[in-house]
Amino acid sequence: MSKDVIADLKRDYISKLLAKGMRADGRKFDEARPLKVETNYIGSAEGSARVTLGNTQVVVGVKLIMGAPFPDTPNSGVLTTNAELIPMASETFEGGPPDQESIEVARVIDRGIREGHAVDMSKLVIEPGKEVWIMFVDIHVIDYDGNLFDAANIGANAAFKTAIVPAKRAGKGEDYPLPVLHQPISVTSVKVDGKILVDPTHDEERVAEARLTVATIENGNLCAMQKGLDGAFTHDEVLKIVDSARRMGNEIRAKI
Amino acid sequence: MGGTPTDLKLIDENGLRIDGRRPDEMRPLRIEAGALKRADGSAYVEWGLNKVMAAVYGPRECHPRHLQNPERALVQCNYNMASFSVDDRKKPGPDRRSHEISKIISEALTHVVFTEYFPRTSIDVYIEVLQANAGTRCAGLTAASVALADAGVPMRDLVASCAAGKVAGTIVLDLTKEEDNFGQADMPMGYVPTSGEIVLLQMDGDMTQEEFEKAIKMDIEACKKVHEVQRDALKRRYSQKGESPEYAAAPEAKEVA
Numbered sequence: 001m002s003k004d005v006i007a008d009l010k011r012d013y014i015s016k017l018l019a020k021g022m023r024a025d026g027r028k029f030d031e032a033r034p035l036k037v038e039t040n041y042i043g044s045a046e047g048s049a050r051v052t053l054g055n056t057q058v059v060v061g062v063k064l065i066m067g068a069p070f071p072d073t074p075n076s077g078v079l080t081t082n083a084e085l086i087p088m089a090s091e092t093f094e095g096g097p098p099d100q101e102s103i104e105v106a107r108v109i110d111r112g113i114r115e116g117h118a119v120d121m122s123k124l125v126i127e128p129g130k131e132v133w134i135m136f137v138d139i140h141v142i143d144y145d146g147n148l149f150d151a152a153n154i155g156a157n158a159a160f161k162t163a164i165v166p167a168k169r170a171g172k173g174e175d176y177p178l179p180v181l182h183q184p185i186s187v188t189s190v191k192v193d194g195k196i197l198v199d200p201t202h203d204e205e206r207v208a209e210a211r212l213t214v215a216t217i218e219n220g221n222l223c224a225m226q227k228g229l230d231g232a233f234t235h236d237e238v239l240k241i242v243d244s245a246r247r248m249g250n251e252i253r254a255k256i
Numbered sequence: 257m258g259g260t261p262t263d264l265k266l267i268d269e270n271g272l273r274i275d276g277r278r279p280d281e282m283r284p285l286r287i288e289a290g291a292l293k294r295a296d297g298s299a300y301v302e303w304g305l306n307k308v309m310a311a312v313y314g315p316r317e318c319h320p321r322h323l324q325n326p327e328r329a330l331v332q333c334n335y336n337m338a339s340f341s342v343d344d345r346k347k348p349g350p351d352r353r354s355h356e357i358s359k360i361i362s363e364a365l366t367h368v369v370f371t372e373y374f375p376r377t378s379i380d381v382y383i384e385v386l387q388a389n390a391g392t393r394c395a396g397l398t399a400a401s402v403a404l405a406d407a408g409v410p411m412r413d414l415v416a417s418c419a420a421g422k423v424a425g426t427i428v429l430d431l432t433k434e435e436d437n438f439g440q441a442d443m444p445m446g447y448v449p450t451s452g453e454i455v456l457l458q459m460d461g462d463m464t465q466e467e468f469e470k471a472i473k474m475d476i477e478a479c480k481k482v483h484e485v486q487r488d489a490l491k492r493r494y495s496q497k498g499e500s501p502e503y504a505a506a507p508e509a510k511e512v513a
Binding site for chain 2: 025042043044045054057059061062063065082084086087088089090091095097120136138140143144145
């Protein structure tokens with residue numbers, strides 16, 4: 001990714017607004033952007049969703065193919081998460097092999113769904129130790145205005161809900177719905193001028209000192225976290241972010 | 257191209273195709289101009305079961321710099337298929353096929369863009385195939401033309417594109433995946449309707465001279481229809497006041513928060 005610069009003018013503008021308790025798009029500090037979720041968007045995928053979070057837009061496709069399990073987990077399917085930050089989505093993205101940013105996005109989404117047990121991987125076994133379903137979660141970012149973590153996480157969860165295991169096509173019995181256990185929802189906040197902003201836009205991310213992504217499941221337990229950028233949070237700030245992630249996670253979960 | 261499986265009848269006794277179309281009938285085509293917020297220009301195309309997005313950035317600084325042309329802009333197209341766009345998951349990233357398609361689409365678009373207006377720059381065109389069902393290069397080129405116009409890039413005309421081919425001995429228009437896999441020929445074309453120029457042409461399979469002439473006529477007529485849909489998409493985009501339209505007002509989409 002090319003060096004991302006932001007004009008001092010824009011930085012000042014954001015700072016001055018924040019000092020007055022406002023954000024550039026008129027939201028409150030703890031308010032997320034409008035969310036739209038469309039499932040079963042891609043017919044060639046086993047499960048899919050198109051998510052619009054403000055001006056950010058991602059398409060998530062889930063595909064299941066047969067393969068060998070890892071030797072140390074013979075009774076479990078395999079989860080593989082991949083994110084494509086394609087140049088279509090932003091002038092700051094470049095083509096080529098995955099860079100650090102897309103690898104981080106993919107790994108944070110992967111951690112949320114893996115540790116939050118979004119899918120019962122033990123039900124994706126065809127023959128223990130020999131043949132299992134390999135679940136590919138492919139995240140395609142087509143319009144980028146910040147907070148890929150949450151848009152992609154919501155997309156993955158929504159895609160799981162409607163995904164079908166294509167057992168019939170593979171000659172392994174009848175098709176069945178993907179065994180969904182939980183919906184680990186991530187909520188991302190950034191710190192700008194000491195203020196905590198939920199669901200940052202691209203401009204807010206560019207001036208942010210620190211970022212924290214928190215994924216929670218239905219009972220309010222945490223299942224994954226990731227802190228990013230070179231700034232720091234205080235203990236109180238972390239508690240506040242986790243608290244709002246739990247609350248907003250419930251709101252999002254009720255609506256996908 | 258390949259042998260027809262015995263249980264698949266590509267043309268029935270009434271002369272209709274597996275999806276019920278007449279030989280010279282195109283699949284339903286829908287184009288939305290200005291589908292993305294961040295790109296300088298964009299267009300979304302749904303063509304049968306194809307779903308293709310195109311975005312344009314530029315004219316902007318040309319990378320890599322050694323490609324810069326001191327006299328004109330470079331139109332650089334990048335065609336990419338999403339890993340979930342086809343039945344068997346595609347390995348992400350470019351392959352030989354996508355390199356070739358990127359090249360011929362770049363060349364077709366270069367012909368209509370007034371590249372001499374923007375020396376040393378690059379006009380970058382990104383085509384993302386989200387769902388594929390044969391004819392994605394035609395859908396991509398059609399979308400890319402609209403995206404260039406949406407970006408305000410000066411052009412002689414829009415390039416319209418459609419494929420003709422041969423299925424079970426019959427010349428047909430706009431092949432589906434089944435027809436492409438089990439048919440006898442496929443011939444995609446890019447056409448500039450106002451000048452009558454052909455700017456993209458490929459063919460694979462087997463056609464007699466007579467069949468070829470029939471196919472090329474069918475292709476040109478189809479491209480003229482595609483051109484109308486392209487123009488209509490741009491008119492809708494720019495006759496509307498206020499915010500840009502959502503490119504697909506999906507009925508099942510839910511408003512949340």
